[in-house]
Amino acid sequence: MILTPVELASFIEARNACPHDFLGMRPFKQGRSQGVLVRAFIREAKACEVVDVSKKTAPGVEMELLAPEGLFEVFIPKVKDVFRYQLRATLHSGEIRQFFDPYSFLPTLGEQDLYLFNEGNEHRIYEKLGSHLRVIDGIPGVSFAVWAPSAARVSVVGNFNHWDGRYHPMRPLGGSGVWELFIPGLGEGELYKYELLDQSQNILIKTDPYGAYFEAPPGNASIVYNPRTHAWKDSEWMQKRAADAGRIDRPLSIYEVHLGSWKRKVEDGNRPFSYRELAPMLADYVTEMGFTHIEVMPLAEHPFDGSWGYQVTGFFAPTQRFGTPADFAFFVDHLHQRGIGVILDWVPAHFPRDSFALAEFDGTHLYEHADPRQGAHMDWGTLIFNFGRNEVRCFLIANALAWLDLYHLDGLRVDAVASMLYLDYSRKDGEWIPNKFGGRENLEAIDFLRQTNQLVHSYYPGVLTIAEESTSFSGISRAVEHGGIGFDFKWNMGWMHDTLKYFQKEPIHRKWHHNDLTFGALYQYSENFVTVFSHDEVVHGKGSMLNKMGAWDIAEKAATLRSLYGHMWAWPGKKLLFMGCEFGQSREWAYASSLDWHLLQYKDHEGIRLLVRELNHLYKNEPVLSCNDLDGRGFRWINSHDGGASVVSYLRQDEFQQTFFAVVGHFTPVMRGNFRVGVPRGGWWKEVLNTNSAYYGGTGAGNEGGRLADDIPCNGYPHSLSLTIPPLTTLIFKWSADA
Structure with missing residues (x-):
C-alpha cells in the first residue's frame, strides 16, 4: 500500500x-x-x-x-x-x-473566475458556481462548485452515492474558498446537496446557494437543471423595452399578484394553478383590465408558504410550487407576447435561519454578520446579509442579474429597502453598531444598492428597479451619478398611509383630517413615485380595502372606494393595486385560498372592477395622466383647503398648457349642487369619468356629460364650472376649446 x-x-x-x-x-x-x-x-x-x-x-x-x-x-x-x-x-x-x-478532470473554474468572485465583480458567477451540465473532453456530466472557505471538507451527495459524503469529496481551489468537482455521467434531474465538515468536525448538510431548481419540502434538495432550455418568442417585446429605456415617464399601471392565491383549481383539491395554466388566464384578465404590468410576489424558492415568498432559501430558483424553471420562462414569455410586463418582488435584505440553507453555511457566519446587532433582523427573526463582504455582494448582484438574464423579467421591486439603509432600523439604543463615521446609515448596503441599480440598467436597458422604502432617505430614485441610490421608482408609502387614514374615518369626521388628503402634494416630486395599495394593507387584521372605508353599509363603502380609486388614478404617480382590491373583495387576503371571484355577480363589486378597468384605459390613453407623472408642471391645485365640504380639486396638465384635466373629489355622503370650481380656460369641460355612474353601481347623478365654463372667477382662476357633485364621488373633466 x-x-x-x-x-x-x-x-x-x-x-x-x-x-x-x-x-x-x-x-x-x-x-x-x-x-x-x-x-x-x-x-x-x-x-x-x-x-x-x-x-x-x-x-x-x-x-x-x-x-x-x-x-x-x-x-x-x-x-x-x-x-x-x-x-x-x-x-x-x-x-x-x-x-x-x-x-x-481539471477544474471547471479558472483563476480569473475566482479572482473576480473574490473581488465581488463576477457578475455572471451563477454560470460558474452551482451545478451545471457540461461536456468536458467529450464526456457529459455535471460540474459542482460552492463557496465555503471555512469548511474542513466538502462533498457532493445525492442518490448517485446514497447521500454518503465519503465518496465524492470536492477539491479546494487555492485560497478562493471555492470547492469544485466534475462528476461524469450525471444528468439533469439529479437530486443533490453539499455535505460539509466544519472546523469543529460537525457535519452540515446544505442545499446549493446557486441552485437553479429545488424539490419540495421537506426534502428541499437541489436539482440539477438547465434553465436555458426555453425557446423565447418575445423578441418584439424585448426590442420595444430597450427602445423605451430612456423614457422613464411612461404608462405604468401594475397589478400585484400572489400566484398561489389569485385563482385555485377548486375541483382538483383546491390546488394552485401552474405557471403554464396561469399564463393565459392572467394575460386575458390583465389585458381586459388595462394594466401594463404584473408584479409577482417573491417566486424564489422558499420552504414555508406562510412567508409569501419573503423568506428565501433558493435565490436563483423559481419555486417548484407552480412548475419547473422552463414553465416559469413560458409564463413570462406568454405575458410578453400579450404585451404585459413582469416585475419580480426581489428580497436581498434578509434570509431565514433554516439549517439547510445559507445560515452559518460553512460553520461560520458566512453570508450574515456574526454580531446579532448587525446580522439579526429584529422584526422577522431572519438574518441580514453582510453587504460588505465581496463574495456576498457578488452573490446578490449576480442574483438580480440572473433573473433578468434567464427569465427576461422587466423589473425588480426590491423589498424592505428601509431596513437595508439604516443600521438602527427597528432597533433600540444599544442594539446596533454605528458605521465608521459614527452614523446610522448602512454604508455597505447603500453601496450594494447603488452598484446593483447601475449594473441592472447597464446590462438591461429598459428594466425598472423599484424600491419599497418608507423613510425620508433622500435620493432613492435619483441617479447614482447625481448622488442618489439609482432606483427608477419608489413606492409612495407616505401617500398610501395618509390617504387610507383619511378614508377610514367616518365621513362626518373627515373635514378635521383634510390635511391627510393634501399633504402628499408637498413632497410628490421629491422622488419618482409609484402610488400603491399593496398586499401589506389587506392582511393581519388591517381589513380589506372595501372594509377599510369609513361607511355604514356595503353600497356606501363601495361608493367610497370608487371615489378613492378615481382620486388615485388621477393623482400624479405610477399605479399599483393588489389583486382582489380591484373588485373590492370583502375579506382580507388569505394566501392559501383563491380570491372571492364569486363576488363579481354583485354590482357593488363588479362596479368597482369596471371602474378600475376604465381608469386604466383612461390613464394609458391620455399622456397628460400617464406620461406626466414626474413633472411638477403637470399638477396644480384648484382648491386644497375645502375641508368643510371634504372636497379636493386639482388640475393635471401638460407643460405647454394645451391639455387640461380637472379632478374633483368629494368624500361626504351628501349631494352638493351648484358647486363652483375654478378652471383656467373657458370652453367645454367634458365629464370623462364619474365614479357615481350607474355603470359602476352608483346612482347616475352627475353633470350630463360635461359643463360649459362660466366667465366667473373662482379659486384664483378666471373661469369656473357650476357642478353637481354626487356623494362620495370623484369626477374627472377634460377641457376642449369648443363646446
Missing part, C-alpha cells in the same frame, strides 16, 4: 480536504520503475480495474482493495504519461459498472 495509514483513514472517516491530491491518476516512481499511480474510492465495490479507453481490446488492470469501504490503488509500471481511462467496478451485488473517474 502506497497510501499511508493516516491518509487512508482520512478517506474512510471523510476528513480529506484535498482528494485530488490522492485520487485519480498521476505520474509516480516506485523504486527504479517509472509509471502511473491510480486510486479510486467507490461505494459498495468489491473489485475495480483501470481500463485504457484508447485500447479497445486491452484488458483492465486490477486494482488492490485497501479498505472494505471501497478504496482501491494500483501502480502501473512502464507507462510514461497519464492516459485516458475508465474504472470498471464490480459491486457486492454482482453488478458491473464502467465509468470515467471524476478525479481525472
